Amino acid sequence: MKKNVFVIGLNEFNLNMLRHLRGADEIEFHGLLDPALFYETEEFDIPSLLKAAEEQLNAFDGSIDGIAGYMDFPVSTMLPIICERFDTASVSLEALLKCEHKYWSRLCQREAIPDHIPGFKAFDPFDNEALAHIGLGFPFFVKPIKGSGSRLGFRIDKPEDFDYAIERLRAEIGTISEPFDYILDQLQLPPDVSEIGGHYCIAEEIIGGRQCTMEGYVYDGKVTCTGLVDSIRYPQVLSFFRYQYPSRLPERIQDEMARLTDRIMTHVGYNNSSFNIEYFWDEQLDKVWLLEVNTRISQSHSDIFEKVDGVSNQQLTIDLALGRHPNMPSREGQFPIASKFFHRVFSGDARVKRAPTKEEIQAIQKDFPGTYILPQVEPGDWLSDLPEQDSYSYALAYIYMGAQDEESLLSNYERVLERLPFELEKVDDTFSRPAEESQPPA
Structure with a gap:
């Protein structure tokens, strides 16, 4: 059966x-x-x-x-x-929260891999003296103790940026804090974590470099890394351009990230589930930084894993849910390289006048085998109503593609864009807000 x-x-x-x-x-x-x-x-x-x-x-x-x-x-x-x-x-819920609760996660990381994390401090955004209590020099980042997508993350370069962030956090953090507090109430938390509720935030020193994500799983206590995906941004801006697999980082850096992954996931007692961990490699300092741990696969990577390895990273999700060792292949897919592209517009708000039809999309996909186009808008949509957008752009479509090499991948992507008929009606609106999400939580 x-x-x-x-x-x-x-x-x-x-x-x-x-x-x-x-x-x-x-x-x-x-x-x-x-x-x-x-x-x-x-x-x-x-x-x-x-x-x-x-x-x-x-x-x-x-x-x-x-x-x-x-x-x-x-x-x-x-x-x-x-x-x-x-x-x-x-x-277990405890091991999961040691990753999901950003402050608790940083405490665990400080115990296991102290040389690979930034300085950090938890703070209450409803505390009028919060900035003084943080004690970090400018610039730094702030984000909720439990992120949801890329919401409510801010780069703080000056006190005015912090004032703006606090205003937004006080107005909007309830949609995150209330459901997360319910989850926290299901567990007896340690004393140094129990007072840091769902409405708290975390401030962190700036880290950066070439960003990537290590995917993997733990089964029967053994940590296994299944692949490293590069997160590549548009030039001169902070919005993601594409996720590309396999990673182009040097093997020694990938090996170091795998060692750090084993150390932290073992330390928190994580078991019988998948994960992905976001890292930076600072080339100038030759330093690996851990950004954050996510207690799931990245569904943004699923199609590109399938293109390169033969099946998606959902293999981990389903096999582990059935309590069995994942049967994940490697490099058995149709393409040596694959990406998820983010087709974005960098402007103020606009209304979508035209988007590609199903027939137009099917014609493009037929001409570029392995391509999958997933529009994010329909005619009549306002860009400002789109969920989970960053502060610099709006994503009109996700485009999944595979190729024999990076040059062909990028060339084919440009050819696909030429055939995607998005039309927007602009309005007079500019992005004058302080920089948000310049160190995306996920």
Whole structure:
């Protein structure tokens, strides 16, 4: 009989990749909760979501063999709770929160890899003396103790920047802090963490360099790194241009990142789940910095792993949910190199007048084998209404492509752009706000 695996917020794009996995013909995939509950809102009622998930699972007439998720907050933090209730394989909530709670995570990193993290300080954004209590010199970064996408991260170069950040944080952090506090209440926290609630933020010294993400998993206590993906930005700006796999970083740097990954994930007791860790390599100092730990695969990398390795990193998600060692291949895909491109506009707000039709997209994809185009806008949309955007641009489309080499990859991408008929009606609006998210949390 087929195994039944429930995937929280499963959408069509990811379901297609799940069907390509090794052993997928022996698995029946079920969506758990409507994906709109996570993709189309930034407000999450955790108790209601957990109750709805439990009701759906209890109503299922069959075995529940695995429960999985591939999304960030709140899915990542809900998963251990649901899995414990239904006795399926998962990382413990404590080990997960040692990664997800940014302050607790930095404390653990300071114990395990102290030479590879910046100086940091937790602070209460509702404290009128917060800036004085932080004690870091300008410039530095601030972000919520639990990030959600790239929201509410700010570079602080002067007191006025901090004032602006505090105003935004006080107005908006409740959508993050309230659901995260519910998760924190499920665990007995250590004294140095228990007072740092969901409304707190963390300030960190600046780190930088060539950014990348190490993907991997822990099974039966053994840490395995499965691939390093480069995060490449547009020239002179902080917005991501593409994620590219495999990484171009020197092997010795990749090996060092793998060693650091083993050390920190072992230290926090992480087990039986996937992860991705974001790093910087500062070439001038020849220094590796750990930016943050995420307790899931990156779904942005799924298609490019499939193109290069033969199956997506969802192989880790599903195999681990079933309590078995991941059957992840390496370099068995159709292409030696692959990228997820972010087609962006760098301007003020605008209304979408025209977007490519389904037929136009299919024609382009046919002419460029291996290409998958995922528009993020439709005619009539206002760019300012798009969720999870950075402060410098709006993403009109995600374009997944594979190629034989980097030169062909970039050349083909430019040819695809020439055929994508996006038209915008501009309005008089400029980006005059202080720099946000210049050190993206994810």
